[in-house]
Amino acid sequence: MTPAAAAKRSAGLLLFRRTDRGVEVLLGHMGGPFFARRDAGAWTVPKGEYEPDEPAWDAARREFQEELGLPPPDGEPVPLGEVTQTNGKIVTAWAVEADLDPTAMTPGTFTMEWPRGSGRIQEFPELDRVEWLDMDRARAVLIRAQTEFLNRLEEHMR
Structure with missing residues (x-):
């Protein structure tokens, strides 16, 4: 089996909207204790x-x-291709132009032992918040490998 075949794969939607302040993308802050701060x-x-x-x-x-508890929006999908994150996970994404209210989300959850070794199983939201961010802010906070999706979206919009 090749390393790419063994790698975990994820797929997602990068929503974007045009505002008088420029293009904004909808991103989620990962939930759970590792990302809380x-x-x-x-x-x-x-x-x-x-x-x-x-x-x-x-x-x-x-x-x-x-992840969001909201139906995926209709719209023309823009293929953004794949990126490989530092953990080896291969992520495929599409951009869709849409506008939605992130306060309407009902996030999915996951369970894990926390604190580690305590025997206590706790539930955490997959995404603890979702926000519209301008491209500069998105680049500053997004998982590094996924910033390539922003580059590809901007290239598509030119």
Whole structure:
């Protein structure tokens, strides 16, 4: 098995909107204790893992619904391709122009033992907040590898 075949894969939707302040993208701050006090590198495109037999586009739409509790918006998808994060995960994304109210989200949750070794299982939101960010702010806080999606979106918009 090749390393790429063994890598975990995620797919997601990068929503964008045009405002009088410029282009903004919808990003989520990762939930849970590891990211609670972090800003830079703690924001992500709403995404999630999928199995090899599921089409990435279907996974991106499903994961948007699971992560935000909102249906994925209709709109023309702009393929942004793949990036490989430092943890080896391969992320595929599409941009969709849409506007939604992030305060309407009902995030999905996950459970984990916390604190480690305590035997206590706690539930945390997958994304503890979702916000519209301008491109400069998005670049400052997004997982480093995912900033390439912003570059590709800007290239598409030229």
